[in-house]
Amino acid sequence: MPQDSKDLRNLSEPVRFRRALTLLLMTLILPGSAQIAVGSKKAGRWAWRVLAGIFAVVVFVVVLSLIWRAGAINLMVSPTTLRFVQILLILLAIGWAALFVDAYRLGRPLTLERKHRLTFSILDGALIVLVVGALIWGSTIVSTQRDFVASVFGNGKKSDADKGRYNVLLLGGDSGTDRVGTRPDSITLASVDANTGRTVLIGLPRNMARVPFPAGTPMNKEFPEGFRWKDCAENCLLNGVYTYAAEHPALFPGDPNPGVTATMQAVEGITGLKVNYHVLIDLAGFRDLLNAVGGITLDVGKRVPIGGIGSPIKGYIEPGANQHLDGYHALWFARSRAGATDYERMTRQKCVMTAMLNQLSPQTVLVKFQGIAKASKKVVNTDIPASDLGTFTDLALDSKKLPVSSFSAVPPLIRTGNPDFELIRTKVAEAIGKSEALDKSSDDGDGKTTNTPSNPRTTTTPKKPSSTSTKPGKSSSTPSKPGNDVDDVASICKA
Template identity: 25%
Template sequence: METRGNSRKKKKSPLKKILIVLASLLLILLLTIGGFAAKTYFDVKNTANKISKPVKGREKSTNVETGKPFSVLLLGLDTGDFGRDDVGRSDTMLVATVNPKDKKTTLISIPRDTRMEMVGQGTVEKAAHAYAYGQEKMAMDSVEKFLDIKLDHYVSINMQGFKDLVDAVGGVEVTNKFEFKQEGFTFPAGKVTLNGEEALAYTRMRYEDPNGDYGRQVRQQDVISAIGEKALTFSGVTKYKQILNAMESNMKTDLTPDEMFKIGKDYRSSFGKIDQETLHGNGEMIDGLSYQVVPDEELARVQLLLDQQLGE
């Protein structure tokens, strides 16, 4: 692989368009694998207790407990680096459906500029704003209504957590479609190995991509798959301490420790096949703001797909 620049200049402005959060859910599976060993069990459970945070005002789902298919809203927050410690926005949003019968997980990327109702706010705005207004609850309520599905859980991670997770598994390898430069790094075409800083830059680029934000989402999904594959290897399991440290300060979920352990025990095969989809919209200017407006037929396509994946 060609040498990439290592002079990434830190900016005062916040990083945006950060990487996807599914890594955290896959890494929970990794932790549960190690968690059944006496040596690691208490470390894992301690971290699970620290990151578990229920959502007030939402009914608790029992799907994981009863072994049914379940859905997760995955949120990548634009906080945790460059001094940002405010609430922030969910610059990355995905819905993951996990079906143990079909042994399949489906990822749906939702562009941050997707125009939808802010449930509880009484406005129609960009999807990323829901978290800023009402954190996990409003984000879940808004996406749930937009996609007409029941969201069982959420997982969120900030940018520092993403970088730390990539480093914790020893970096990831992806196949880059074309050479580009981003934030002081040069990413050649072909197979590239990325550390945390590089992975964050790699997944943020969109202006040089002929597919714009949708191309960026494909790179995000590729990195997620790479993290999951690396984490579930023997070498990934041996790095559980680093993964725990990355998760403790930078990740939140409403999954209880018992649910996390059950996912690792009963749902692991569901992560062997990951299908990736993107909710496509059309760029429109409304009241001076740029939105992605999803056509009815596209929304119906994704809603049907999610309904099929969550069926028993």
């Protein structure tokens, strides 16, 4: 291309206009190429070096994710990495804008006719706004993610898998004017295979009495015969452990969250499993989180009241298949007590957890990340360290491909007023053993064998139908009588 104005004037005006537009297009597609062609080759080469470095890093991360997905995720969510990416995006925005300005200069706008010069100027300005805006928006997303990771995960103490499993206690926190302190309204232990991600949900009723604590713990010394009526009267139930410990911080010197610690120890005493981490969800804010992800779709097996138990009933969630519930209705579906037992409610809560696991895709998280992060900071409290975020994200992606099984320590098998804890531990071990056997007995070793009748590869002996089973072809999120054992939560929650 001719490079000086005198040579350019020897070209026809339409050719000069096309040349100017080509320089902008080159800068958009391959920044620095316009400078290599007709401008400062040194500036163009620097731009190419930066692009080559970014491409090399992207290739490295892609290869790492194929070899070690958890490691790649840990690298990408590290606050240091995110800060570096945020600064890099801002610098790229400035540098790319400068290249567009230089490309405009190289296009020699003064040699163009007025209408072409105006078009050229507007297009250059629009491209600068588009590119800079996209990069600044990207830096904002990265900043939000960094703030989210730092706020929610922080620097908790790392806990290694126990016997090949991570056991994460999921607590739904509930507080109100009619209660003293905060009590977990929902208590579920998620036992996750550290290799396959296959998960067993262990439901524990909040009204379980006489819960034991591991030997040597402060609560065991205070209640050596279990959490009985001593100083806490009618509050001596599983969900009252949190409140008691929170009101007696002297038992846990230096512990910033004695209520959670005591509840984790109680669950260890009940199940015989080591609890690695906890996730405490504020049920009042859970609505915002569900709205942020666009709601969930559930089968509603029976009419569920909105309100009741101390407040007027405001309406109902009517029965029906494939109902899309927003945050308000999904929250009431999970926590409504009117006209239902605690055990039915536990089942509904598992349905909501399973629906979120199955329906929350990486694409949804990416598109709605800012809303999710904003809601999660208010909703979620956890001691999972940021360094383990990649491990659990990796396991969550694997678990989406597999059925979730369940055991609930509820009647008729377990009497919550006088529980047989040895029986509970035995049943928990059986549920986990049955889950692990699915991977060991898989014909192709892919860990995707289920023990539902429709899968011919399973070697699990079919269970006899119980009074809690749903009829073939029917899926109910609220069975009339809760089952203790469910080999696939999807069999009662088609989500």
